[in-house]
Amino acid sequence: MSMPSVTDRMPRRAAGVAAGLFGLVGIVVVASLVAGAWPMLGEPRSVANLIGAVWDPLRGRFGMAPFVVGTAAVTLAALLIAVPVALGAAVTVVHQMGALMREWTLRVLAVLTAVPSVVFGWWGLQMVVPWVRNRVGGPGYSLLAAGIVLALMILPTLSLFFAQSLGQVPKVLREGSAALGATADQTLLRVELPVAMPALVNGLVVGLARALGETMAVQMVIGGQTALPRGLADPGATLTTQIFTDITAFPPGTAGHAVLDIMALLLIAAMYVLVRAAERWGGL
Amino acid sequence: MEPKLRVENLSVWYQRQPALKHVTLSVEEGEVLALIGPSGCGKSTFLRTLNRLSEEQVGVRVTGSILLGDLDIHQPQVDVTQIRRRIGMVFQAPNPFPFSIFDNVAYGPRLQGAADPAALRKIVEQSLRQAALWDEVRGKLRRPALALSGGQQQRLCIARALAVNPEVLLMDEPTASLDPLSTAKIEELVGALRGQYTIVMVTHNLRQAARVSDRTAFFLDGTLVEVGPTRQIFTAPQDSRTEQYLTGRFES
Numbered sequence A: 001m002s003m004p005s006v007t008d009r010m011p012r013r014a015a016g017v018a019a020g021l022f023g024l025v026g027i028v029v030v031a032s033l034v035a036g037a038w039p040m041l042g043e044p045r046s047v048a049n050l051i052g053a054v055w056d057p058l059r060g061r062f063g064m065a066p067f068v069v070g071t072a073a074v075t076l077a078a079l080l081i082a083v084p085v086a087l088g089a090a091v092t093v094v095h096q097m098g099a100l101m102r103e104w105t106l107r108v109l110a111v112l113t114a115v116p117s118v119v120f121g122w123w124g125l126q127m128v129v130p131w132v133r134n135r136v137g138g139p140g141y142s143l144l145a146a147g148i149v150l151a152l153m154i155l156p157t158l159s160l161f162f163a164q165s166l167g168q169v170p171k172v173l174r175e176g177s178a179a180l181g182a183t184a185d186q187t188l189l190r191v192e193l194p195v196a197m198p199a200l201v202n203g204l205v206v207g208l209a210r211a212l213g214e215t216m217a218v219q220m221v222i223g224g225q226t227a228l229p230r231g232l233a234d235p236g237a238t239l240t241t242q243i244f245t246d247i248t249a250f251p252p253g254t255a256g257h258a259v260l261d262i263m264a265l266l267l268i269a270a271m272y273v274l275v276r277a278a279e280r281w282g283g284l
Numbered sequence B: 001m002e003p004k005l006r007v008e009n010l011s012v013w014y015q016r017q018p019a020l021k022h023v024t025l026s027v028e029e030g031e032v033l034a035l036i037g038p039s040g041c042g043k044s045t046f047l048r049t050l051n052r053l054s055e056e057q058v059g060v061r062v063t064g065s066i067l068l069g070d071l072d073i074h075q076p077q078v079d080v081t082q083i084r085r086r087i088g089m090v091f092q093a094p095n096p097f098p099f100s101i102f103d104n105v106a107y108g109p110r111l112q113g114a115a116d117p118a119a120l121r122k123i124v125e126q127s128l129r130q131a132a133l134w135d136e137v138r139g140k141l142r143r144p145a146l147a148l149s150g151g152q153q154q155r156l157c158i159a160r161a162l163a164v165n166p167e168v169l170l171m172d173e174p175t176a177s178l179d180p181l182s183t184a185k186i187e188e189l190v191g192a193l194r195g196q197y198t199i200v201m202v203t204h205n206l207r208q209a210a211r212v213s214d215r216t217a218f219f220l221d222g223t224l225v226e227v228g229p230t231r232q233i234f235t236a237p238q239d240s241r242t243e244q245y246l247t248g249r250f251e252s
Helices: A002-041 A043-050 A065-096 A099-113 A117-135 A141-168 A171-179 A185-212 A217-224 A239-246 A255-281 B043-050 B080-085 B102-109 B117-130 B150-163 B181-191 B206-212 B230-235 B240-246
Strands: B005-014 B017-027 B033-038 B060-068 B085-089 B168-172 B198-202 B216-221 B223-229
Touching: A002 A043, A002 A255, A043 A255, A065 A099, A065 A185, A065 A217, A065 A239, A099 A141, A099 B150, A117 A141, A117 A217, A141 A185, A141 A217, A141 B060, A171 A185, A171 B017, A185 A255, A185 B102, A217 A239, A239 A255, A255 B168, B005 B043, B017 B043, B017 B223, B033 B206, B043 B060, B043 B198, B043 B216, B080 B085, B085 B150, B102 B117, B102 B150, B117 B150, B150 B168, B150 B181, B181 B198, B181 B206, B206 B230, B216 B230, B216 B240, B223 B230, B223 B240, B230 B240
Parallel strands: B033 B198, B033 B216, B085 B168, B168 B198
Antiparallel strands: B005 B017, B005 B060, B216 B223
């Protein structure tokens, strides 16, 4: 009797240790960020400074608004471009393709999800930046260019999730709708999309999280401007790219370093909100 | 009287595999026709060609003709959605949409553009009454359909089919997943709908066929062996294979 229980307990212990370590790392990361950020967060005056629109560290101005706006604009633009295209791709994969074609398309999409972001950034540098410069104006390095590059980057992920979500809608529901005289489009809009909605929202959140956290591809095409952008064709920066840019400029203990810690905390808070949103509206 | 549905020389293939061979059969207006036969005999395939649901599957080929009145429903120029409004279907397992009871019944009328709330309420109530579900769900129409019991869900699906006012109702083993009490209610309902609707019902339950149908058709290996008044099929079948099946000498 004792032998099986010993062999049973080992993997569970290993999993317990792994989970404990994982939790510990998370707590340590957040705690060290909070500790680093505390000198700035503790003071009302510096909080007012933080929510301002002027980023001029040499004069002690640490307004993060340009980066919050940049992150929001770039992420939103990416979603606005990628979501409709991904939905269309998912419908095509699920409903229009034969089995062989579908299998290969899903395989290619899965490979595309793993393309390193620097490749997307490089491609954006050569294709998207000149396109924005010629068609929209400005220097080309812009929030728009970053949005387009991000859209392309999250497109495979979104398409895969959306295709999987639609594919999970039970056949009996589609047939039930068809048997009542629904056209294929009516069945899609009135049954498949509503039924798949929780799963679609999950896919959306995964895509959104990727867009929100992406640094390299964005940094390569966004222009790195720290002034508050006035339009999508303006260059800008995001929370992630600004952390990346200034990480070597502000040694630990300086005010600037504390501000970078606050930016990181903001990103984590945004992720937390996303996860809660997925729990509320998605099937997570 | 002209038959409601006239099926002539109907054959169906899945890829190259024949599923139905040269079936010729008429369904009279207002009757209940039961389709019986062992699993894989083609009776469900037959049912699904009657509303062209068979063509939703890839690689299905149909030859022959199915006349609904004067209309050959398998002609390519015929609008399939039109056909499916005239020929409704109830499935093997209840398949309500994960919406409210009301939205399930209103689904069909809304597809055709019905939007007036008062008119929709009237159609929904009428359909639920016809499906003998009204008394159980009155005042709870906003509740999710999936909260209903299996038997109630199946009657909801019948109400949903009736809401578009079909002429023919196809039922594919509608009680296969239900308990005896719910089954009895569905059978009672079929009896009540007889005359008003033409009903074609696939069943594995021979006693059910005997209880609810006017005529019975026996299928075997993709062919129609015989069709006749239910009493005659069950007491004096013409074909020895029918008799063998009825006396339990086929695996079903």
